[in-house]
Each structure stands twice: as structure tokens, then as C-alpha cells.
Amino acid sequence: MWKFILRRLVVMIPQLFLLSIIVFMMAKAMPGDALSGQELNPNSNPAELDRIREELGLNDPWYQQYGRWAANAVQGDFGISYTHKTPVMDVIEDRLWNTVFLAFVTLIFTYMLAIPLGILSGRYNDTWVDKTVTGYSYLGFGTPIFIFALIMLFIFGFALDWLPSGGSVDSKVDEGTFAYVVSKINHLILPALSTALIATTSTIQYLRNEIIDNKIKDFVRTARSKGVPESNVYSRHILRNSFLPIAAFLGYEITGLIGGSVIIETIFSYPGLGQLFLSSVNLRDFSVVTAIVMMTGFATLLGTLLSDIILSAVDPRIRIE
Amino acid sequence: MNKAILKIENLTTSFRIGNKYHAAVDDVSFTVAENEIVAVVGESGCGKSALALSIMQLHNKLRTKSEGTIHYNGQNLLKLNDTQMNKVRGKELGMIFQEPLTALNPLMTIGKQIEENLDYHTSLSKDEKKQRTIELLTQVGIPYPERTYKQYPHELSGGMRQRAMISIAIACNPALVIADEPTTALDVTIQAQILDLLKDIQTRTKMGIILITHDLSVVAEVADRIVVMYAGQVVEMGSVKEIFSNPLHPYTRSLLNSIPSATHEKNRLHVIEGIVPSIAKMDRVGCRFQDRIPWISKHAHEERPQLHEVDKGHFVRCTCYKQFYFQAEGDESTHDITQSR
């Protein structure tokens, strides 16, 4: 098991290396650089800008630039953000945590909805309960997340004014206090719930179909032949087997949320990685962009590994050597 | 005869297809006594599993209805609710299924699956349950019971899985075990071992067994009585000796003739052509077998042939058997009715 994890981590190195080259080249291919914006400033001196470029090594061949960048990146140093004038890691750190919190809460909401609804729908399939849940699922499939998020924002953020409509924390509360934590959570609810209400529908349907498949399996009949009461036939046999693929999917789900947070974070002006990414692209903040892409890539690889580990942990038929 | 454990009377089980019910088990009656193995024999689709699942009440109640009575221990199983039936299933009646791989939960250890039976029907402590489980695994001839206790179904061979399945069925010392084609999915050599094991357990525990199979040769050595089913009905029933020495129903004869044996070198294929009709298409007026014996004129048969007792304990559902039966006495060539085709 540990050997397997170690081996997978080692395999990630060339994958990340490849990713880093692609990311670096693409970022370089973006029109302009961090100083382009200042050329529009009538007070700036083009000769001076060129001198700064030279100093920053922006005129060196790409592989030299890449080499410098990669050597530092390995040590967790992604350089200085041109726009924020601080180390990239400092810019990213807070945002990263915000995104992780958001992803975590979204996941909790997603499963809090998917598990009971999926079970009800699968256990009582083709009844009105199931038809209602399935109806909701189809609505969820058909609704674009950004439209739904805007509607949620309008209703709960403005019309009813129950929840904050933007940001990640109230600026009036002090860090470290209880009120601060409450405020953080309040800011999370709306974006997390909006994502979860839509994202959960695919998990509901997945769980429902797993249950319907499993409840006619031979081993379920065997359980009944032992005199196991129906509620335990579900909890000990049908549900355990139905959760299996969903548990295994958790890893992918997490990376999906981190990568896919751009839309939600922008709509709720939530200061997370996605929002930072978008603004950094606009500002051509090359070092921040590459750092975020690299981190997301790394998270994706870790998510895949996590899924494999979970699967081998819950399914005795899959043993990883 | 020993005391009867299970008495099935006029059991009819119908499945809903579309909005109509069709009987897959049609007016079946027979008894099983303690210390007795009753074999239920018939081709695929004759309603053997439907019968077994009716006794255990394991059919989907929304699409199935069972009528008649199944007497067990002074109660009619068909009248019990789920809670009452759960006290009977696993404790008084055990069941062994055909396909031991799919019949076992892939995510549960063998030990846990056997113990689950003890969980609901005994008040043993955790340690006692484990001890009992190891004991059961030893009884069914599993070589390393301690190890198998912790193994998962996929780690065992087919024969070992079926042994584990048997230990689940007998965990609570049931009065009756229903084995639905317990050897069909196994290799020939393993088949014999499993049958011997069942016979062994039965001799030791004096329990009754309903042994379902489509292969008469399987039951010759182990069964006491044979119930031959065709298209949901019992067509012949009697002691093993009677059925093998004096088969009367043409269907029974065709089943017997399809047993490969040295004396039948000349006519290797004795199976009567045709297939068991599906339950929706069954002819419920005439004799259900008549399509498959075209050499007998349709008019020769009674409508809805009834079971007649032709000898003590020997029943047959065929009115015309006498025609070829008595002919056979004198004329050797018509003895084997399948030959006259």
C-alpha cells in the first residue's frame, strides 16, 4: 500500500514536469507581459521599462527563464506577483484556504442532499417520491450553474437579504474571534449551496441507479433468506455496495470543485483561487497564473490517487500492490 | 414414515406480467418429512426456483402472489407477515442458492456472512459466534477455517464458496434446507463432493432437504423421494425406487432416458424435442406436455389431467400412460416411448 502510494507520487514528477512546461509556454505566449500595461502610462519611460525587462530576465531565451522559474517553484517559490508586489505564495495562500473551505462545505452540502434523496429514490423507485426526486434531478441537469447562482444571489442575497452577497468575511469583525468564524461560514453558505443544489443531482441519480441495481442482486436475496430484517438488508448489504463507486469518486469530486470554482467565485465575488486566477489572467500576472495552474494540476493528480486509495480501502476485490 | 416437517397444499404462485397474473407454480402439493431428501426435478423454466422462493417467501410481493397453504410447525407460512417470516427464515428454513459467487456479498468476509445468521436468531456473544462459525466451516469441510473466516468470497474457489453457502444455510440448525441447484455451477468432481456433504449433514442432523435439480442422475443416490415438475405442475411423484424402476409419465421417462448410461448406447439422445412453455403462453386447459409428444393423437387425452395415485405414494398426472405402459409389457419396441418418434 505505502509502496503503491510512493510509486504513484514518483510517477507524478514527470507528469508535473510536462504540465509545467506547457503552462510556462502558454503563459509566455499570452500577448504582453507584466510591464505592458505601464507602456500606456505617459509618464513611463520606454527605455526604463526595457531596462527593467532586462533586469527581470524577461528578454532571456524561454528555457533559461523556465529553468530559473522551475528551480524556485520546486522550493515552493513562485516568484513575485507583478501586480500585488508580494511573493506569489502570499497572494495565493489566503485565497487557497478560502477555496478549500468552499469546496469542503460544498461537498458536505452535496452529500447531505444526495445521500438521503438517492436512497429514498432508489429504495422506493417508481413511486411518487422517486418521481419527485428524479424530476428535481432533471431540472438540475438542465439548469446552467451561473444562472442558478445568480437567481440564488438575487433571492437570498438581495431580495430577502438573509445572507451576505459577496466576499469571504465581514470586514468589521476581527480575525480569531467567534464572530469571525460565524461570518466566514455565513459567506460560504450561498455559494456552496448554489453549487451543491445543482451538482448533487448527478450524485443522486448515480446512487439511485446503484441501489436499484443492487437490490435485485443474488446476495441481497441471500441476506433475506437468513431472516435479516429489511432495514438491515439495506444498511448492511444494499447501501454498502451502492456507496462504493460514490466513495471512490470523492477524489475526483474534490479536484472538480477546486478547478471549477471560477464561475461561482466570480458571481459571489468570493476571494478564492478561481477569482484570483481570472483577475491575474486579465492583469497578465504571469507568475500567479502559472502557480495556480500548477497547483490545480497537482491537486488533480492527488485527487486521482485519493480515489484509487479509497477504492482499494473499501473494495476488498481491489488490492493495490 | 417420519414426521412431516413441511406440508405444501395446492400452492399456486403467479407473477404479474403487464397487468395479468400468470402461474409459474400451479397447484403443487407435497410434503417433506424430517430426515428426508425430496428432490424436485424438471427442466429449466419448470418453476422449481419459483417454488423454492415461495416457500421462503422471497418473491417480490408487489409482483407475485401465492395461494394455497404451506404448513410449517402449525402455521401457514403464506399468512405470516415479514417480521414473523424473518423469525422462520434462516432459523427454521435455510436456503442454498445455485451461484455461490453472486449469492455471497462481495464486500463482506465469509465469517461475517455466516455470523449474520447467528446475529438475528441466537443470543450468542461475539466470541461464541466466532467459535460457532469456525465450527461450521470445519463441518462443511473447509480446510483452513480460521483463515477462511477472514477471507472474502472472491478469494475462494467455487466449491469452497458453496461450502461456505451451506454453512450459512445450516448455521442455526434449521429443520429444513432448500437447495436450489446447489451443484449446477460447479465442476463434476466438486458436484459429487457437495452432494455427499449435504447427505452427510442430513444424516447427522436429521433435517429435511428439498434438493432442486434439473438432472435426475444427480439425485439417484441421495434422494428419498422425487417430485417431477413440468410447466409449473407436479407431473409425477414417488419414491426414488419407484420413479427409477417404474417411471410412468412420458416426461419422467424422457428425463430418465437423457441420463447417459452404458445400457443406452444405441439411443444416445432421448430428450423429447421442444421447450418448456413460458408462463404467459402456457396451455392451461389441455395437458401441458402434449405438444412434445406429437405421436399421440390429441383426442386421446383427458382435459386438465389430474394427479392419480397409481401405487402407494406414487402419483402421476397422465391418463394415457397406460396405452404405452401396457403395450410395453408385450412389445419391447414401444417400451421406450421416445423411440417411437
Ligand SMILES: Nc1ncnc2c1ncn2[C@@H]1O[C@H](COP(=O)(O)OP(=O)(O)OP(=O)(O)O)[C@@H](O)[C@H]1O
Ligand atoms: N420474477 C418473475 N417474474 C415473471 N416471471 C418469472 C419470474 N420468475 C420466474 N418467472 C417465470 O416462471 C417460470 C419458472 O421459472 P423458474 O425460475 O422457477 O424456473 P426453474 O425451474 O427454476 O428453472 P431454472 O432451471 O432455469 O432455474 C419461467 O417461465 C420464468 O420465466
Ligand code: SF4
Ligand atoms: S396426458 Fe397425454 S399428452 Fe399429457 S403427458 Fe400423458 S400422454 Fe402425454
Ligand SMILES: [Mg+2]
Ligand atoms: Mg431455478
